[in-house]
Amino acid sequence: MGKGARRSDAVLVVAAALVALPFVPLVLWAFAGEWRFPDLLPTAWSLRGMGHLFEPGGGVPGAAFNSLIIGAATAAASVAVGLPAGMAIGGYEWRFKGVVIFFILLPILVPPLASTMGVHVTFIRLGLADTLPGVFLVHLVPTVPYTALILAGVFAERTGELEEAARTLGASAWQAFLRVTLPGVLPGVAVAGLFAFLISWGQYVLTLLIGGGNVVTLPMLLFSAASGNDPVITSALALAFAVPAILALVLALRVLKPGGRTSFVGPGKV
Numbered sequence: 001m002g003k004g005a006r007r008s009d010a011v012l013v014v015a016a017a018l019v020a021l022p023f024v025p026l027v028l029w030a031f032a033g034e035w036r037f038p039d040l041l042p043t044a045w046s047l048r049g050m051g052h053l054f055e056p057g058g059g060v061p062g063a064a065f066n067s068l069i070i071g072a073a074t075a076a077a078s079v080a081v082g083l084p085a086g087m088a089i090g091g092y093e094w095r096f097k098g099v100v101i102f103f104i105l106l107p108i109l110v111p112p113l114a115s116t117m118g119v120h121v122t123f124i125r126l127g128l129a130d131t132l133p134g135v136f137l138v139h140l141v142p143t144v145p146y147t148a149l150i151l152a153g154v155f156a157e158r159t160g161e162l163e164e165a166a167r168t169l170g171a172s173a174w175q176a177f178l179r180v181t182l183p184g185v186l187p188g189v190a191v192a193g194l195f196a197f198l199i200s201w202g203q204y205v206l207t208l209l210i211g212g213g214n215v216v217t218l219p220m221l222l223f224s225a226a227s228g229n230d231p232v233i234t235s236a237l238a239l240a241f242a243v244p245a246i247l248a249l250v251l252a253l254r255v256l257k258p259g260g261r262t263s264f265v266g267p268g269k270v
Contacts, residue, residue, distance in 0.1 A: 085104065086149070
């Protein structure tokens, strides 16, 4: 192993340690029975925090299920909408493309509280307020712009030569997309889906306004616990909130092709 490889491994280890460092006090508090200042470590250990996560009356399993369902559905829908949008923006040149990009990005440029108030009024009239489908739909507001922009950057790097070759060999447009285009952009799709899931997973304000307290997710329980005086329960909820996001990241990294490269570009390039 050369010096360059060892240096790279050392950098990765340091980066991993820095990322994991904030989780150390969370893990200690989640299993702490008693921890008083200035003790460096808890003087007693307990499973009370972990037990709270699985208590039927605690609401954590139901909130976690809601977060997973909404996050997965939001990721899938965002990719389904962002894929054709990204293909149109990144793969072709046409008039007023900059204007379209501006309007696509507008939901994340405007303060979310302001835009959500207007959505809330519309959802009340449509009967979607205080419902799970309503929360899912409002989570698309901040996620679709990100997925569209990421996938636009991916398609901006493609020349279309492979698709043309497939069409020359007799493949239909749909077959060329499924067998040539989609495998080629799969790393970008995985990253876009991951971004959408993480954005949806961490939403608090949108869920609170549209869900009206009837749709409870993990961020809502975490914010409620953080305002209390029980660091053990708060830390346990924080770990439960972080673990699925980390697993989603690992899953997306496994989908990425070894040695592959996913390009991220801004509106200026596409």
